[in-house]
Amino acid sequence: MTQTAAPGGASASVVLRLFIAVAAAFGCGISAAQTDDPAAPFLGTWSGVFTTTDHEFWKVEDFACFPGCARSMREHMRALLADPANDEVPVGALLGQAYAFAAEQIATILTPLGKRIQAENSLDNDPKLHCEPYGFVRQVTNPLPMIIRRNGEHLLFEYEEWSLLRTVYLDGRPHPAHRTPSLLGHSVGRFEDGALVIETTRVHAGWISDATQAGHSDRLSAVERYTVHDNPRRLELELTIEDPLTLTEPYVIVKTWLYTPDVELVQDRCRNLPGVF
Numbered sequence: 574m575t576q577t578a579a580p581g582g583a584s585a586s587v588v589l590r591l592f593i594a595v596a597a598a599f600g601c602g603i604s605a606a607q608t609d610d611p612a613a614p615f616l617g618t619w620s621g622v623f624t625t626t627d628h629e630f631w632k633v634e635d636f637a638c639f640p641g642c643a644r645s646m647r648e649h650m651r652a653l654l655a656d657p658a659n660d661e662v663p664v665g666a667l668l669g670q671a672y673a674f675a676a677e678q679i680a681t682i683l684t685p686l687g688k689r690i691q692a693e694n695s696l697d698n699d700p701k702l703h704c705e706p707y708g709f710v711r712q713v714t715n716p717l718p719m720i721i722r723r724n725g726e727h728l729l730f731e732y733e734e735w736s737l738l739r740t741v742y743l744d745g746r747p748h749p750a751h752r753t754p755s756l757l758g759h760s761v762g763r764f765e766d767g768a769l770v771i772e773t774t775r776v777h778a779g780w781i782s783d784a785t786q787a788g789h790s791d792r793l794s795a796v797e798r799y800t801v802h803d804n805p806r807r808l809e810l811e812l813t814i815e816d817p818l819t820l821t822e823p824y825v826i827v828k829t830w831l832y833t834p835d836v837e838l839v840q841d842r843c844r845n846l847p848g849v850f
Contacts, residue, residue, distance in 0.1 A: 611764035612728060612743075614801040615721050618838075619808045619830035623716035628831060630805050637668050640783050641714030641812070641828035646675040675784040679824060683787060687819030690788035694780065704843040706735050708779025709757055710789065710814060713797060714828045718836050728762060728769075733838040741771050748774050754791040769799040781814065782826060790818040806832035 622631045623639045634650040650671040653659055659667060676691070683691060700707055707715065715734035722729050730739040741762040748759050758776035762769060773795045781787040793816040800809050812826045 610723075611767075612723060612769070614767075615728075615769050615799060615808065616723065618718055618720045618833050618836045620718040620833040620836055621716050621828065621830050624718055624836075625831050625833065628805070630807070630831065633664065635829070637671055638828075639716050640711065641810070641826045642782065642784055643675060643678065643825060644827055645678055646671055646784060647827070649674045672784045675782070676786060679781070679785045679787045682821045682824065684819055684821055686790075687787060687816075690819060691786055694786040694788055699780070706737070706756055709773065709776040709793070709795065710779060710781050710812070710826070711783070712737065712757060713795075713812065714782075714810070714826060717841070718833065718838055719830070720838060731838065733841055736838075736841045748772075754778075758795075767800065769797075771795075771797040771799075773797070781824065788819065789814065789816045792816055792818050808832070 621639060622628075622635045625631070626636075632651075633654055634647050637650045638647050650667065653667045653670060654664075680688060680691065696702060701711075706712065712732065712734065713730075715732060717733040719733065720731040722731065724740065727743050728741040730741065731737075732739070737757065739757045739760065741760045743762050745763075746761060748761065752759055752775045754775045754777050756777055758773045760771050760773040762771040764770070774793075776791060776793055776795075778789060778791045778793075781789055793814055795815075796813045798811045798813075801807070802809060808830045810826075810828045810830075812828070813823050814820070814826070815823050
């Protein structure tokens with residue numbers, strides 16, 4: 574069969590094969606570049622135990638820690654559940670014991686100011702019962718789904734809780750020397766050994782957790798370390814907070830989300846229900 578000559582003397586079939594090879598190589602190059610994005614594993618929609626209650630991954634102690642908790646509280650809840658002496662004790666009562674344990678544990682590292690704040694905090698002044706945003710710590714461990722997406726060279730955290738958006742800067746910029754504290758503060762991130770590490774400062778004073786009723790000042794600094802694991806695909810957070818005014822040492826909270834690509838965030842709405850937890 575006669576082949577039509579292409580410019581330069583090459584046959585049309587040779588040129589076509591060359592074009593296909595180049596296109597394929599170019600396509601692979603784009604795919605590789607996308608895969609090489611260190612943010613890629615973290616992108617997507619993630620849901621906690623509160624909205625994925627039927628998933629077999631969760632254990633009872635995870636439900637106790639649905640808004641995030643210290644590892645010691647989770648392990649204490651697990652021990653209470655495993656104790657045969659508690660076989661007839663309602664789970665709600667065991668949860669109350671676990672919360673009391675968490676409050677006692679954090680009290681050992683509270684400053685005098687921190688202890689006074691813990692004593693003053695109650696359901697009466699809990700922001701969540703008055704349709705007010707929770708503040709930084711409880712927002713990043715909140716029970717509703719969230720989306721992590723690229724926003725140019727930075728990351729955007731979109732929370733269903735309060736329908737809040739949070740930018741995490743990845744360009745190496747420092748925290749501003751002078752910045753008025755805000756609800757979610759100023760966050761800068763980096764990738765370290767496969768983990769997403771975010772440092773945040775300049776946040777409003779607020780609560781540390783539901784379980785402890787402890788609080789922090791606007792001098793709080795936080796380091797979030799996110800890692801992704803498989804079987805099932807999940808996002809795990811280790812949140813370390815420090816506050817020279819309320820804590821004598823760092824305090825660590827953990828939280829886990831499952832990857833839920835089919836979940837869509839909904840507009841969050843709140844009704845003021847005083848006295849209802």
